[in-house]
Amino acid sequence: MARSAPFKPTVLIVVVCIVAAIVVGALDGVQETRETDARTKQAPMSLTASQLRQALDRQVDVDVDRLPLKRAIESAVAEQGILVRFDETAFNDDIxxxxxxxHLKQIALRDVLSLLLVPRGGAYxxxxxxxxxxxxxxAAYMLETHFYRLPDLVDGDGPVDAEAMTYLILRNVARESWGQPFGQGTIxxxxxxxxxxxxxxxxxxxxSLYRQLDRFYAHPGGCDYPAQPGAPASAQDLAISLRLEQPVNVDFVDTPLVDALHELANRCRINIWLDEQSLSDEGISPDxxxxxxxEEISLKAALHTMFLPWQLTFVVEHGVLFVTTPRIAEEKEIARIYDVRRIIVGDDYDSICNLIGTTVAPDSWPASTGPVQIGVLPGMLVVSQTQSVHAEIAQLLFDIQRIRTTPRIQRPAPMPSNRQRRVEAWIQQLLSENVNLVVEDEPLFGVLKTLAKMHDIPLWLDKVTLFDEGxxxxxxxxxxxxxxTLESCLQTILKPLDLVAIYDNEQLRITTRRIAEEEFTIRVYDVVDLAEKIEPVPAVHRQHQGGGFQGAGFRGQGQFQVGSDDFQGGRFIRHVPVVDPPVDPAVQExxxxxxxxxxxxxxxxxxxxxxxWDSTGGYGSVQAFQDMLVVRQTEAVHxxxxxxxxxxxxTLVDGP
Structure with a gap:
C-alpha cells in the first residue's frame, strides 16, 4: 500500500498568500471602481446648450475669500456640473x-461670471x-445668428415695420458694433x-429689449408709470430697485466703506458689489x-449722501447694486422702453423727443444726432442712456403723465405722489414754519443740528465742499x-458765509452758493388755468418750443431760437407768419x-x-409742452x- 507524501507547511503558506493576494486585489478593484464612479459623478460634464443656459440662470450663493480668479470660477460652475475651459492666451497678463x-446670495450664476470677468476685460x-x-x-469675433420676430402692434394692425425695428436696434443696442468698419454685427x-x-x-x-417689448404690449391701455414696462431687466434688479425707494437709517462713524456696504447689504437683504478695481484706478481706498x-430717508438718497465725498455712484445690474466711479457708470448705457401712450397727442413724437433731448442731461446726447438717438415705435420711446439719465427721463415722463391724466376740474394738478415729490413738498412745508431762536457765537454745525431737531427736518451739511472752499x-x-420762517432764518445764518440750503435727495443740503448754481433740477409746472385766461397776441402766432399738440393745421415747431430782434420793450416777443387757424373747435382751443x-x-x-437761460448763454431752459411748462433750472430760480x-x-385766476 502506497504511503502519501508528507504534508509540507511551506505549501500551505504559499496557497494562503496567493488567496490573500487575490482577495486584496479584488477589494482594491472594488474600491477603485467606487472612487472612479464617485469622481465621474462629481466631475463637470458637457451639457446640452439648453441645460447650460438653465444652469447659468440658476440662483447660487458665492462665498469666496482671496481665491485666485480661475479657482473662483471653477468652484462656482462645478457645483452646477458645468465644464469650463480657459483661453489664457487671450490675455496680455495673467488675470x-x-x-x-x-460674498453674494441668491444671484444668477451668469451674473457672477459677468461681475468677475467684465471689469478685468474678460467674457464668457x-x-x-x-x-x-x-x-x-x-469674444467679439465669436458670432452667432438668431431669428427675432417682429412684435405685433397693440391695435391689431400687424407687426412692427421691419425697417423701423432695424433702425431702432442699430441706434439703441451696441451702437458701434454694427457693420464695417466699426463692428461685425449684421441684420x-x-x-x-x-x-x-x-x-x-x-x-x-x-x-432683454424683446422682454421689455413683451411687457409693453401686455398693457394695451398704457401704464400708470411710463418707465414700468422698460425697467428693470431681471427679477433681481427689480427687487433692488424697489428696495432703493424704501426708507433706511444710517449711522456710521469712521466705518470703512467696504464694511459699511456689507452692513447695508445684510440689513436691506440685497447684493452690493464694490468695484475695487475702478476705485483703485481713481486712488480711492475700499477702506x-x-x-x-x-434717519428715515430712502436707501437711494442715503447712498447718494454717503458717496458724494468720495465722488462715487452706483448702478443696478447683474443682480447687484454695483458701486463704482462716475467714469465707469457713464460707460454703461442700456436700452430702455418708455410708454408714452397717455402723454402724446396724435402722432406727435417729435415734441416729446425734442423735450427730452434738450432738457434731460442735454450734454449727454451725441452732438451730431441730438435727440434722434431716441427710437420711436407706436406708443413708445426707446432710449439708450446711462441709468442716471434714465432716472431723470422716468421722473419727467411720470410728472407729465400725472398732470396729463388729471381731470380738468382738479387742475392745476397737485405734485405727483411718488416718494421723491412727497418728501420735497413736506420739506417745503417745514421751511414755512415759524422759528424762535436766540444764539450767540455758537458753532454753525451745532446751530443747524438744533434747527433740524426742533423742526424734525432732514438736514445735511456738505462738509467736504465747505472745506474745499475754506x-x-x-x-x-x-x-x-x-x-x-425757517427758510428765512436759514438764509440769515448762511448768507454771511456764502452758503445756501437746497433740496437734494430727500434732504435739505447746506452747501456753497457756487455748487448750488451748478446743480440743475427739472420740474413740470401745470399752467392750464393761466393759459385759459391769456388771450393770444393779436394777428400773430408764436413759434413753439416743442408744441406737444398735433391736429389739423398744428404741430410743434422744434427748438426755440433767439435772435437780437426778439426783445421788445424788455419783454421776449417773437412774431412769426400768420397761419390759418384750424377749423375743428377742439383743435383750435x-x-x-x-x-x-x-x-x-x-x-x-x-x-x-x-x-x-440757454437763450442767453446759460444752462437753464424753459419749454412749453402742451399746457405745461418744463423747466430745467437751479433751486433758486425754481x-x-x-x-x-x-x-x-x-391776478388772472383769482381776480382782484
Whole structure:
C-alpha cells in the first residue's frame, strides 16, 4: 500500500498568500471602481446648450475669500456640473491668478461670471454645452445668428415695420458694433422677422429689449408709470430697485466703506458689489471712512449722501447694486422702453423727443444726432442712456403723465405722489414754519443740528465742499429770530458765509452758493388755468418750443431760437407768419392754449434770471409742452418761478 507524501507547511503558506493576494486585489478593484464612479459623478460634464443656459440662470450663493480668479470660477460652475475651459492666451497678463473676494446670495450664476470677468476685460461664451472663458476682444469675433420676430402692434394692425425695428436696434443696442468698419454685427430682414448675426453678449441685450417689448404690449391701455414696462431687466434688479425707494437709517462713524456696504447689504437683504478695481484706478481706498448719521430717508438718497465725498455712484445690474466711479457708470448705457401712450397727442413724437433731448442731461446726447438717438415705435420711446439719465427721463415722463391724466376740474394738478415729490413738498412745508431762536457765537454745525431737531427736518451739511472752499463748519453764528420762517432764518445764518440750503435727495443740503448754481433740477409746472385766461397776441402766432399738440393745421415747431430782434420793450416777443387757424373747435382751443403757454414761458425767460437761460448763454431752459411748462433750472430760480406763477394766478385766476 502506497504511503502519501508528507504534508509540507511551506505549501500551505504559499496557497494562503496567493488567496490573500487575490482577495486584496479584488477589494482594491472594488474600491477603485467606487472612487472612479464617485469622481465621474462629481466631475463637470458637457451639457446640452439648453441645460447650460438653465444652469447659468440658476440662483447660487458665492462665498469666496482671496481665491485666485480661475479657482473662483471653477468652484462656482462645478457645483452646477458645468465644464469650463480657459483661453489664457487671450490675455496680455495673467488675470487668472489674481485673488478675488465675493460674498453674494441668491444671484444668477451668469451674473457672477459677468461681475468677475467684465471689469478685468474678460467674457464668457457658451460653446456647445461647455463654457469658454476668454477676453472681451476675442469674444467679439465669436458670432452667432438668431431669428427675432417682429412684435405685433397693440391695435391689431400687424407687426412692427421691419425697417423701423432695424433702425431702432442699430441706434439703441451696441451702437458701434454694427457693420464695417466699426463692428461685425449684421441684420437681415425677412418676412415677419429679422436674422441677426452678433456676439452672445449683444444677443443677450436684444433678448432683454424683446422682454421689455413683451411687457409693453401686455398693457394695451398704457401704464400708470411710463418707465414700468422698460425697467428693470431681471427679477433681481427689480427687487433692488424697489428696495432703493424704501426708507433706511444710517449711522456710521469712521466705518470703512467696504464694511459699511456689507452692513447695508445684510440689513436691506440685497447684493452690493464694490468695484475695487475702478476705485483703485481713481486712488480711492475700499477702506475710506464713512461718517453719516441719517434717519428715515430712502436707501437711494442715503447712498447718494454717503458717496458724494468720495465722488462715487452706483448702478443696478447683474443682480447687484454695483458701486463704482462716475467714469465707469457713464460707460454703461442700456436700452430702455418708455410708454408714452397717455402723454402724446396724435402722432406727435417729435415734441416729446425734442423735450427730452434738450432738457434731460442735454450734454449727454451725441452732438451730431441730438435727440434722434431716441427710437420711436407706436406708443413708445426707446432710449439708450446711462441709468442716471434714465432716472431723470422716468421722473419727467411720470410728472407729465400725472398732470396729463388729471381731470380738468382738479387742475392745476397737485405734485405727483411718488416718494421723491412727497418728501420735497413736506420739506417745503417745514421751511414755512415759524422759528424762535436766540444764539450767540455758537458753532454753525451745532446751530443747524438744533434747527433740524426742533423742526424734525432732514438736514445735511456738505462738509467736504465747505472745506474745499475754506469754510469752517464750526464758524461762529449769532442770530435772534422770532416769528420768522425757517427758510428765512436759514438764509440769515448762511448768507454771511456764502452758503445756501437746497433740496437734494430727500434732504435739505447746506452747501456753497457756487455748487448750488451748478446743480440743475427739472420740474413740470401745470399752467392750464393761466393759459385759459391769456388771450393770444393779436394777428400773430408764436413759434413753439416743442408744441406737444398735433391736429389739423398744428404741430410743434422744434427748438426755440433767439435772435437780437426778439426783445421788445424788455419783454421776449417773437412774431412769426400768420397761419390759418384750424377749423375743428377742439383743435383750435388746443392751439390757443399752447400759444398762451408759450407766452408764459417767454415771460419767465425774459423777466427772471435772464442770464441763466440757454437763450442767453446759460444752462437753464424753459419749454412749453402742451399746457405745461418744463423747466430745467437751479433751486433758486425754481423758487422765483413758483412765486411768479402764484402772482399770475392771483391776478388772472383769482381776480382782484
Amino acid at each position: 487668472f491668478t489674481k485673488p478675488v473676494t465675493m 461664451v457658451e460653446n456647445r454645452g461647455t463654457l469658454l472663458v476668454t477676453s472681451e476682444s476675442s 437681415t430682414d425677412v418676412e415677419n422677422g429679422l436674422w441677426i448675426r452678433h456676439t452672445q453678449a449683444v444677443h443677450r441685450e436684444l433678448q 475710506s471712512p464713512i461718517n453719516d448719521d441719517i 469754510i469752517n463748519p464750526d464758524s461762529p453764528v449769532s442770530i435772534t429770530a422770532s416769528g420768522v 388746443q392751439y390757443r392754449i399752447a400759444d398762451a403757454t408759450q407766452q408764459i414761458a417767454d415771460t419767465l425767460r425774459s423777466d427772471l434770471a435772464i442770464e441763466t 423758487k422765483k418761478i413758483v412765486r411768479r406763477l402764484q402772482e399770475m394766478r392771483r
